[in-house]
Each structure stands twice: as C-alpha cells, then as structure tokens.
Amino acid sequence: MNFILEELEELKAKHLYREIRELDYQDGTHASYRGKAMTLFCGNDYLGLSRHPRVKAAAIRAIEKMGVGAGAARLTSGSCPSHRKLEEKIAAHKGFDRALVYSAGYLANLGTLTAIADEKTEIIFDKLCHASLIDAVKLSGAAFRVFPHSDYDRCEELLAKSTATRKILLAESVFGMDGDVADLERLAEIKTKHNALLFVDDAHGTGVVKIPAMKKADIVTGTLSKAVGSIGGFAVASKDLADLILNRARPFMFATALPPMICEAAYEAFCVMEEEPALFQKLWSNIHAVYAELKKLGFELEAPQSAVLPVILGDEKKALDAFEQLLEQGIFVPAIRYPTVPKGKARLRITVSAAHTDADIQKLTEAMRKVKS
Structure with missing residues (x-):
C-alpha cells in the first residue's frame, strides 16, 4: 500500500494537494476561518437566496x-x-x-x-x-x-x-x-x-x-x-x-x-x-463594480458575462500564495488548480453575489491591490 503515501506526496510536491477548509458562517458572504473574520468571494449563492x-x-x-x-x-x-x-x-x-x-x-x-x-x-x-x-x-x-x-x-x-x-x-x-x-x-x-x-x-x-x-x-x-x-x-x-x-x-x-x-x-x-428583480439588478451592479476595480488594479480580465470573474495566475504555487495573501487580509478566495482547470491555468476564481455590500467590494479591492504588488 506504499502507493497511497507516494501519491499524496506527489500531489503536495506539485502544489495540487487539497484539504477540507471548515468555515463558521455568519451569513452567506461572511464567515470565520482559523479564528479570523472573512469576507467570501468564492461561493455560488449568486442572489443570496440561501439566506x-x-x-x-x-x-x-x-x-x-x-x-x-x-x-x-x-x-x-x-x-x-x-x-x-x-x-x-x-x-x-x-x-x-x-x-x-x-x-x-x-x-x-x-x-x-x-x-x-x-x-x-x-x-x-x-x-x-x-x-x-x-x-x-x-x-x-x-x-x-x-x-x-x-x-x-x-x-x-x-x-x-x-x-x-x-x-x-x-x-x-x-x-x-x-x-x-x-x-x-x-x-x-x-x-x-x-x-x-x-x-x-x-x-x-x-x-x-x-x-x-x-x-x-x-x-x-x-x-x-x-x-x-x-x-x-x-x-x-x-x-x-x-x-x-x-x-x-x-x-x-x-x-x-x-x-x-x-x-x-x-x-x-x-x-x-x-x-424581486432588484436582486438580479443588484447582482449585476456588484459584478460590474468588482470588474471595474480589478481592471483599475491592472488585472487582465475579459468583460464580465456572468458572476464568475477569473484572475488567471498560471502557476499553481503562485495561485496558492495569492490565496494565503488574501487570507491574511480577511478575504476568502481559494486557488483553483488542475484538474479543475487545465495545467498552467491556475487562478483565483472570484464570484460575486447580490448579497455583497459596497464595503465588501472595497475590502476585496484593497486585498487584491496587495496581491498585485
């Protein structure tokens, strides 16, 4: 059964190892992780309807x-x-x-x-x-x-x-x-x-x-x-x-x-x-706001067509490091790596919700500014 440990070590060496991250939710876009308050830009509850x-x-x-x-x-x-x-x-x-x-x-x-x-x-x-x-x-x-x-x-x-x-x-x-x-x-x-x-x-x-x-x-x-x-x-x-x-x-x-x-x-x-069409309108207002801020920071993104805004970093380790940088600043956006995306296309997959506030978006902007620098 040596293959089990060998394959786990191989995943770690390639920065492809995964583990469960447990969050203590406060609402659909905020939680605590490792005892620290987090704003979440990674879920799929696009209209905030779960709450x-x-x-x-x-x-x-x-x-x-x-x-x-x-x-x-x-x-x-x-x-x-x-x-x-x-x-x-x-x-x-x-x-x-x-x-x-x-x-x-x-x-x-x-x-x-x-x-x-x-x-x-x-x-x-x-x-x-x-x-x-x-x-x-x-x-x-x-x-x-x-x-x-x-x-x-x-x-x-x-x-x-x-x-x-x-x-x-x-x-x-x-x-x-x-x-x-x-x-x-x-x-x-x-x-x-x-x-x-x-x-x-x-x-x-x-x-x-x-x-x-x-x-x-x-x-x-x-x-x-x-x-x-x-x-x-x-x-x-x-x-x-x-x-x-x-x-x-x-x-x-x-x-x-x-x-x-x-x-x-x-x-x-x-x-x-x-x-309640206002939820749809709020979602798209937030999408355009996040996109505009990321573009100002110099990130390369296509004009948004949905609530998913990928910031492609390429290297798996680079994406993991960016995730850790964001965590330090209270933003939760996990790195997406192979096999979820093709090799060399690792990214931060930012998702936007109608439940995000202007303050949430500003917090994300400041955190991404530090990632960019």
Whole structure:
C-alpha cells in the first residue's frame, strides 16, 4: 500500500494537494476561518437566496409538516406534492413541457445524459464542460469527440463527420471556471442543421444570465445549489423526452428523493427570483463594480458575462500564495488548480453575489491591490 503515501506526496510536491477548509458562517458572504473574520468571494449563492427570509420560512414550514427526509426514491414512495410543485415551477420558469428534479446537480447531468446516450450515440462537446458532464459521457458508452473551447466551426465540422444514428451536442450556458457564455444561438443552428440533440447545462446561468436561445435546446439541466440557494438538480425537456429520462435515469430511479423541505425552499426561491428583480439588478451592479476595480488594479480580465470573474495566475504555487495573501487580509478566495482547470491555468476564481455590500467590494479591492504588488 506504499502507493497511497507516494501519491499524496506527489500531489503536495506539485502544489495540487487539497484539504477540507471548515468555515463558521455568519451569513452567506461572511464567515470565520482559523479564528479570523472573512469576507467570501468564492461561493455560488449568486442572489443570496440561501439566506432570504421567504426561502428560510418555506423550509421551516415544510420541516414542521413533513420532517427532514423523503425516505425513499422518487419511483417508490419518495414523491410528494412538494416535488410536483417544484417541477412544475421549474418547467414554467425555463419554458419547457416538463421538469424532473434530482438529488444533486451532478446527478442531474449524470442521469440525464446516460438516459439518452448509448453505444450507438456520438457526443460532441466543449473541452471545458464540467466534470459531471465528462463523467456522464464516459459512463454512457457513447463515442465522443471534443472541440476546443467555443470553437463552433470545429464543433460543426465534427458533427458533420459523425455517422452515428444518434448525435448529441453538449455544452454549458455559462462555463463555471471562466465565466463566459456559450453562443447558444449558433449551437442551436448547428444542431438543427445536423439533426442532433442539443443538451445544455445551465448550472451557472440560472438566475444570473438571461439567454433567449436556451429554449432552442432539447434538454436543459441545472442545479438548485447556486443561484437558487439550496441543493439538488433538475432537467427540463419535452414531455416525451422527460418520460424517457424518468424511465432510464439511474440516479433518478435509485437515489433517495430530495427532502420536501428542500423542494419547498427551492420553489420559494424561484418565486423570489421572479417577483424581486432588484436582486438580479443588484447582482449585476456588484459584478460590474468588482470588474471595474480589478481592471483599475491592472488585472487582465475579459468583460464580465456572468458572476464568475477569473484572475488567471498560471502557476499553481503562485495561485496558492495569492490565496494565503488574501487570507491574511480577511478575504476568502481559494486557488483553483488542475484538474479543475487545465495545467498552467491556475487562478483565483472570484464570484460575486447580490448579497455583497459596497464595503465588501472595497475590502476585496484593497486585498487584491496587495496581491498585485
């Protein structure tokens, strides 16, 4: 069993070793770490809904009525009116016939893609797709080809060459490590021209970016753990396609259902999204403010397309050192390294929330000034 210690030492030597960091949260954007107060610019609670009074109240009411667990998988005795209500809300919110709710966003991608792809399928996907999509591709047994990030000419070339009886074009709406938005209009044109299904993961887009072409996809998956502020995942599709997924998606069939309290909280979060547009406006005001300050400091960033602002440093050790520098100043932005991002692309992944205050942004600015110097 010597390989265990050898591989751990190798990870440490390459500055790729990871460990759990425990934070004592005060609210969604502030916590203490190692006994020191921290302002967080690293989470995915983009609208601050995990702490919204209406969302918390909905969860508490559900706990009082139904307890904390679902008790079974959806297709045995785990489904209740809360699941149906949430699925109907998601389907309407996304503009599709039907939604299916999973226990996690990772499972939504894993279950949905493996339900519709097999050894007769070829999947064409963007190089920067999330690990859950890559794992799903490999588990499906389908042939697959990868195109360079956002290279739609190469994407179309690969799809045109495919002789598979079933073709799936796979992309993300917002790429979680780079924060850029896919050209779904172009992808929809390509999939129509070459008779393929378009599968889009909207994990980082839901509640943050409005993309009209999203409705041209055949399947859209997403998570309830980011802008929705909770936990779980979903897939939306036409009625018949959703029926097929329901009958074939193993994570849907065999995993215990989401607790009703989570369903009620997520339902309320979608209601808040639709009824309180000021949260969306505040998020984007904060995004532009953080971006402007980072540009003033001389950091190279593309204009923001989402709540993810990557500061690419390249070297893994350099990214880790920057993380430690920020910690000393009360800012928590962990270094993102391989295999989460490609080798040589280590970065500080700054994420912005509607819950951040002007004072939070000023504190981040001063801390990043010292990192730059």
